[in-house]
Amino acid sequence: MRAVLSRLLPLVLLVLLMAAGPAPAQSRAWWLGGVVGSGAASAQTDPAPAPAETGIDYRAWATFAGQTERMISDPTTVSDRLESLRGELAAWRERFLQAQSANKPRIDTLREQIAALGPAPAEGSTEPPELAERRAELNTQLAAAQAPAIAAEEAYRRADGLIHEADSILRARDASKLVRRDPAPVNPANWTMAAAALSGFATDLWADLSASWADPARRSSLVQAAPLLLGELLIAALLLWQGRRWIDRVIQRLQDRLPTGWWGVVELPLSLTQVILPVAALLFLTSALEQTGFLGPLAESIATDGVMTAGLVISVMLWIGWHVFPADERLTQVVVLPAPRRAEGRLHVTLAAMAMGAEALLAPAFTAGAYGVAAVSTVNYPVTALIGLLLFRLGQLLRQSAAIENDGQETPGFRPLILTILGKAAMAIGIVGPILGAIGYIALADAMVRPALSTLGLLAVVALLQRLIYDIYAVVTRGDPRLARDALIPVLISFALVLAAIPVLALLWGVRSADLWEYWTRFREGFRLGDTRISPTDFVMLGVIFGIGYGVTRLMQGALRTTILPKTSLDTGGKNAIVAGVGYVGIVLAALAAITSTGLDLSNLAIVAGALSVGIGFGLQNIVSNFVSGIILLIERPVAEGDWIEVGGIQGIVRGISVRSTKVETFDRTTVIVPNADLISGQVTNWTGFNLNGRLIVPVGVAYGTDTRKVERILREIAEAQPLVVLNPPPAVPFVGFGADSLNFEIRAILRDINFMLSVRSEINHQIAARFAEEGIEIPFAQRDLWIRNPEALTGRAAERPAAALPPEPSSVANPLRDDETLREEPGVSDHAPGYGREDERD
Incomplete structure (x- = not known):
């Protein structure tokens, strides 16, 4: 504490002195020299920076690294020892990674100072002595400041290389275990050995219990705790046997009193008590047995490890099975199946749970080291074969569910596709795994069958959690749970659950936790860009700063749009332009601030950007x-x-x-x-x-013989009567020409608002029609007559006369027309009779 106060006191006094105001230069220099001490430098030179305190003992590291290299090179080093050494190496490497950023602010400052002096003189040239001396001094300080980071970088590379060597050895050993062929469990010669091993295990367990009973102290402690043990055993048995039914009844009563949307929200969390209560009862029971001290080593391993593991496995698997294949029709089904198929699925999961539980119960005591690899493999193979058979049947149920969901759809959806892939994979593993185990590849069979069943269970848990998220979202938004599957927020949460399940899946399939941690370390380490290391935390910081800048920009845009710009005289276009410009400038500034925060030196990208700019410019x-x-x-x-x-x-x-x-x-x-x-x-x-003003032109035609001055006057009166027509300049009504059918006039008027041009045109036309009708002015229209050369061909008279009696028709002279050969065109009659007439237009 005194050391801390002695360091803080000079700093406090320095702050008070600066706050008191300026002091004479001599007194200020004296005070700095007396309080801060000899660490202050003169005004002309900077002190050499002290290396950062990294707290790393490099001598101890060198000793440990040498010993580790020797043990890794020794093929007799056991895998457990290698795992321990790898963990220590990972701890050292983490410290070296953190030490690489030592003195970074000081290094950046020195580099900026050196850059401020300008480029170093070329070979054969010189620079002023003052600059040369200052450059040499700064380079010396820079080398001293970089020394801790360089040492940490070298040590990091050495630790990283040793970790890779240890991982390679461990992976090679794991691979050799998988392809090792043990005695075939289907060989009858191994059955006698397995029976003898089981008999020996039973004998050892009996002997262990007999020895404990023969000990008076142990027997007395057991007798004293017998009532408590019997009560806990009875409670555990009841919870394991009837606990599920009791909890189901409670859940059903709650569901009957709640709306439909709350069923899934209430059922899934409460149903977890079906796992918690039995496991808690077994935990109390085994703890009480252990405290009595009655059990021997073999029985204690079964009671503490085997019973707890078996109870947990059975409870979790039953909970998953009864939710994936629910008996209650009201719950949303993870896999869509009819009731008989769901009952079959529950049966298969129950059998698998019992088989896995029995194996977990004996696994801590019935080991290969104590009773032989062949015996243990032969005893465990029936469990492997049973799980393989159940996997095959579960795969068939998954494919049936996918077929039901795809019924009536042309292309399969994503969910049915996933169910189909899982079903086929489960069926394949259910066949291949037991076959490999039967011929002696026990480790490979176990590495396929059991992880496959665990994978189905994990995916089922993820699906159940997704269903719970959809139900909660539907309750919060008061919507339909089926529609919640298409909402963005629950979909993003569901996707995050899938990502979180990937490391667990890797562990289930035999990936070492050290390997996963190695991948995470590589991810956190990032990559180097020039002299700068970019890590994921930098990207997170970049996103956070950019998000803050983007949010501030949006707030400024909102304030401009709703508070500031409405009080100005700018038009709508100008306001929108200002708001958009502020948005673009804000986004650019936020991006620059975010990039700068990561320490990324954009000058390193100048050459690359220059090379790419040409191609980008063309593309x-x-x-x-x-x-x-x-x-x-x-x-x-x-x-x-x-x-x-x-x-x-x-x-x-x-x-x-x-x-x-x-x-x-x-x-x-x-x-x-x-x-x-x-x-x-x-x-x-x-x-x-x-300008909203615009000219409107309305063409008008009248019949020949109409008084043109009268028409002009009427049209001008109509135009001037329109409210939106500007009277200065006044509307004009020019007589534009003589048409084929009419005398053509135009109304040319300027409107105050061109947006109403169509409505004004319509109103003018209405008034023209009314005024012309009152004044007896005719609006002409085109009339078309059709002249037929041989109308008898249409009336059928040509068929009554013989063909030889028909006079020949000259090819170049048309027959004279008669009055009865002129037909007026009727509506709906085609005026294109090929080979029989011609068209002529007239008034």
């Missing part, structure tokens, strides 16, 4: 062009949101402008994405961007 020139055009649109604002524009034959309202494209909503209510480059380089008509 992304259209995107870059649209991006630059978007920036121009936001700055110059020739087009803004809400404008009525016409570009490339498309008319519509601008609904949004981004950095790459512009959204235009046509009058058909369809959205067209227009690249920004088309708005800058192409011809664009903006009807409302700069």
Whole structure:
């Protein structure tokens, strides 16, 4: 404590002195020299930095590393010893990894100081003595500051290499165990040996119990604890036998009183008591037996390790089986099967649980080291064969469930596909595993069959947790649990559960925990980019800082949009441009701040970026062009949101402008994405961007013989009567020409708001029709007559006369027309009679 106070007191006094105000230079120098001591340097030179205290004893490390190298090179070193050495090496490596960042701030400062002096002089040239001396001094300080990190880097590489050597040896030994062939358990010659081993095990267990009973002290302690032991044994038996039914009844009563959506939320957590209560009862029972001191070594290993493991395995497997294949129709099914098939699934899981429990009960005492590999393999093989058979049947049930879910679908869904793959894999392992075990590859069979069953159980637990998440989300949002499967939040949580299950699956299939920790260490170590090491924590920090910057940007945009800009006189387009510009600048600044926070030196990427810029320029020139055009649109604002524009034959309202494209909503209510480059380089008509005024032209035709001055007067009165027509300049009614059918006039008027052009045009047309009807002015229309050369061909008279009596028809002179050969065109009659007539238009 005194040492800490002696260090803190000068710093406190220094802060107080600085807060008191400026002091004379001499007194300030004297105070610094007296309080801080001789560590202060003169104004002309910087002190050499002291190396960072890493707390690593490199001599002890060198001694340990040498011993480890010798033991790894020794083939007689047992695997347990190698695992222990590997753990110590991993601890050393972790310390070296942390020590590599020693003096990093000081190293960065020295590098910046050296860079400030400019580039070093080329060979044969010199620089001023002051600069040369300062550069040499800074380089010396930099080398001293880098020494701890360099030493840590070298030690890290040595520890990492030793870890790789130990892992290689351990993996090779594990592989040799898998392919080792033991005595075949189906060989009748091994059955006698297995029977003898079981008999010897029973004899040893009886002898162990007899010896304990013969000891008066042990017998007395057992008799005294007998009532308690019998009560706990009875409770454990009742919980194992009837506990599931009791808890099911409680759950059903709660479900009857709750809404349907709460069933899954209540059932799954409460059903865990079906595992907790029996295991707790067995734990109390074995603890009481152990405290009596009655049990011998063999019986104690069975009671403490075997009973607890067997109880846990049976309880968990039964809990999984009764939830994957539920008897209650109200629960959401993990696998969709009819009731008979679900009952079969529960039976298979129960048999597997009993087999695994029996094996776990004897495993701590009935070992290969005590009773022989052949005997233990022969005794355990029936369990392997039974599990393989049950795996085959469970695989068939999974495939049946996938077929039911795929019924009526053209393409299989993701879930049925996964069920099909799992079913086929379970069936294959259920066949291959027992066959390999039968011919002597016991270790390989066990490494296939038991992990496969455990994998199905783990995936079932993940599916049950996902179902619980969907049910909770449905209850919180008051929605349908079936629709919750498509919501984003529960899907993300479900995906996280799947990712969390991957390391557990690796452990189930024999991957060593040390290997998993090695992968995690490699992941945390990151990679080097130039002189900078980038680790996952840097990426996390990058994401956090960028997220904060992005959130601040969004808040600023919201404040501008709702609080500040509405109080200005800017138009809507200008407001949107400012908000968008702030958003882009904020995102760029947030990205720069996030990259800088990771310590990434962007100058290291300059050469790579320069090399890639040419290829990127050619490949992304259209995107870059649209991006630059978007920036121009936001700055110059020739087009803004809400404008009525016409570009490339498309008319519509601008609904949004981004950095790459512009959204235009046509009058058909369809959205067209227009690249920004088309708005800058192409011809664009903006009807409302700069002025809402616009000219309306309404063509009008009247019959020949009508008084043209009268028509002009009427049309002008109609135009001037419109509220949206501007009277200065006044509307014009020019007589534009003589048409084929009519005398052509036009109403040309300027509207205050061109957006109402269609409604004004419609109103003018209505008034023209009404006024012309009142004034007796005729609006002409085109009339079409059809002249038929030989109408008898249509009436059938040509068929009554002989063909020879028909006079020949000249090929170049048409027959004269008669009055009865002129037919007026009727609605619906085609005016294209091939070979019989011609068309002529007249008034």
